[in-house]
Amino acid sequence: MDMFCFQCQEAAKGIGCTIKGVCGKDSNVSNLQDTLLFILKGVAALNSELRKAGLAEPKVNKVLFDSLFSTITNANFDDVAFSIRIKKTLKVRDELKAKAIEAGISMPTHESVSWSASTTEEFEAKAAEVGVLSEKNEDIRSLKELIIYGLKGLAAYAEHAFNLNHENEEIYAFMERALAATTQDLSADELVALTLETGKFGVDVMALLDKANTTSYGNPEMTKVNIGVRKNPAILISGHDLRDLEDLLVQTEGTGVDVYTHSEMLPANYYPAFKKYKHLAGNYGNAWWKQKEEFESFNGPILFTTNCIVPPMDKAGYRDRIYTTGASGLPGAVHFPDRKPGERKDFHAIIEHAKICGAPTEIETGEIIGGFAHNQVFELAGPIVEAVKTGAIRKFFVMAGCDGRMKDRDYYTQFAEKLPTDTVILTAGCAKYRYNKLPLGDINGIPRVIDAGQCNDSYSLAVVALKLKEIFELEDINDLPIAYNIAWYEQKAVIVLLALLSLGVKNIHLGPTLPAFLSPNVVNVLVQNFGIAGIKTVDEDLKLFLQTEKELEEEFEK
16 A cells, blocks of 8 residues: 555545545655654654653644644645655754753653654655554554544644644643653553543643633624625635634735635634624635635635645646645645744735735625624523523534535434424534524524534533533533534544543534544444444434433333
8 A cells, every 4th residue: 555544534435545545635745744743753752751851842842733733634735845844853853862861861762763864755665664554453553543633633723822822831741741652552541541631631722722712802702704705806714723814814904805714714703803804704615625616716815724625636727826824735835934923924925816816706695693602602591591491492412523525424414404493503613514504593592503613612512511511500411401413524523522522421423434543442442431423314313312311211111
């Protein structure tokens, strides 16, 4: 095989991609990512030892979260960028080794601390020895990869918080320790414990990012977002990084160029600080996987701030209109470098490009409503609690997570359509595009789709659940009238899942397929300890979710 990757939901044949990724990455990029991850383990192991002696190197934090983020599905397809990143990471690792030797600190013995090379060909070749399949024990491999993918999601959220000047050294220390632990000969039980600890820090990092976002831009508020278009030339901003959006809005103000959000950037429209920009024109399009046709019709340039890139065909009319920044990358695309301390990123090039482009072609009209992060929901707590007590709301369904291109994801649209009218959907992430434009109505003025925001705003859904547990004076969060039917695609969904497990949430249904990286034995552990399950048909799952305890007892007796 030319490569092996099974980190996303679209792993080929439900097993793994071996020739080219379904996501679009080629074997060169995949192998460079494997080698980068291998070297990062050495960096983590070294800095973890230095940290114990009070000598941790601060720049390692960004090296780790930025590099881990770059290996998330659909983030970076640029082999040259990965080769450069490997060389820089090797240099940092060797600096750490010198610092450890000078301080008399024992050196970790794993090969990731000592191996070295200098050419792209050597970097790619190394992947065959250190990639996913280098761990021969299927269950140990499964648990280690589950931890690593959780760390990738954690790293993404840590980077967004960092960009807004919010950091937590405990999170950084855990990232180092957990990544270093994947080089060690740990038992399955030890790895299960580390997996749950990863979830605990997932909660911490999402809380940190929530604080970073709300202190910078205010608390999201219930908002109607335009999905039509104006007549001005425009820039479409995709991904997740709100700081990048801020920089772009400041620099486009007064230029005659509008800005539209795309996919996971939609929730930016809910923040008070962004509403003051009159040229923030609304949201264009749907979830990430529809971008090929929607980018053609947008007509203007597109800025990717993070993952969710679908590599365009060579003949795609919008190929030369794609720009990247942050952890994202695409061969041939202009990449905006990191901002310098105290400065904004310079988006002059994309703004000038936009000025010579036509206005977006309208593909839909109307509005969608969102902005229900925890603060906004708390303001509606009275009506919500009353609706639950009176039976107007029978049950909440958490349908957060990712969308994807597979046909079987139509399940989530059909599920939403068939939900009884006395139920409410709680959502976050791009999974909402499967149903957020359906005419599902409201319950006593409460929208039946309550959108908390981006995937990281799943934290808000957890905060809301914990608050309801307190209001209803329940001992167990699982006693709430909340069912979890979550869609996943990539590694940020993995850290959200682990975060929910660490909070004690059970009986989560995960689809459209269970992760290929989970071995049968690891799946059994998740089923037995946490009630994790896949999905079946819409009708079967609705029956299961909506059965009362009495009905379940009667069925069991039969």
